[in-house]
Amino acid sequence: SYELTQPSSLSVSPGQTARVTCSGDVLAKKYGRWFQQKPGQAPVLLIYKDTKRPSGIPERFSGSSSGTTVTLTINGAQAEDEADYYCYSAADNTVIFGGGTKLTVL
């Protein structure tokens, strides 16, 4: 079965760039996605098809892909970006999730 691995936590200062990585064999053949989740709220899709940003998502959020790793980059992180970030992919009739990265902006 597939697995996705991401760091459990990351801390940046306001205005800095945050990069969250997600690695797994499935990403070599399937798209990676990212969503943001704040406490008590539903997931908000940030990135799909490795690099595409849905309408309404700020441009400071971007995605990239290389081999078996996808990366979410937040350029100029803001206090409001403090949240949990999850990567996921879809393959073989299932959806595979990373364990989530808690981003602290302080």
Next chain:
Amino acid sequence: QVQLVESGGGVVQPGRSLRLSCAASGFTFSIYNMHWVRQAPGKGLEWVAVIWSDGTVEDYADSVKGRLSVSRDNSKNTVYLQLNSLRAEDTAVYYCVVASDALDMWGQGTMVTVSP
């Protein structure tokens, strides 16, 4: 407006049943496989079930196999999740999800609490 709206959650006693619904709008529901995903309080995401676009194939996580059943009605643009023999560990927010190469979408979720 393109959206998924779940409903049917609530508080239920162990061993009882519940049926969740997910109503789709704003896109061609009948061509997409639909997934159910859940998130226990304070935990990560767990894939639960999938049903193919035409309803011919279902698949389930081992943790729920035999107790949960997914179905869909393409004429009503709705997918369902029947939860039977509920246990405390089924307590979670349940989301319906589209995760295809052509479309990615999440509903807002519906909370299921299994408690005596």
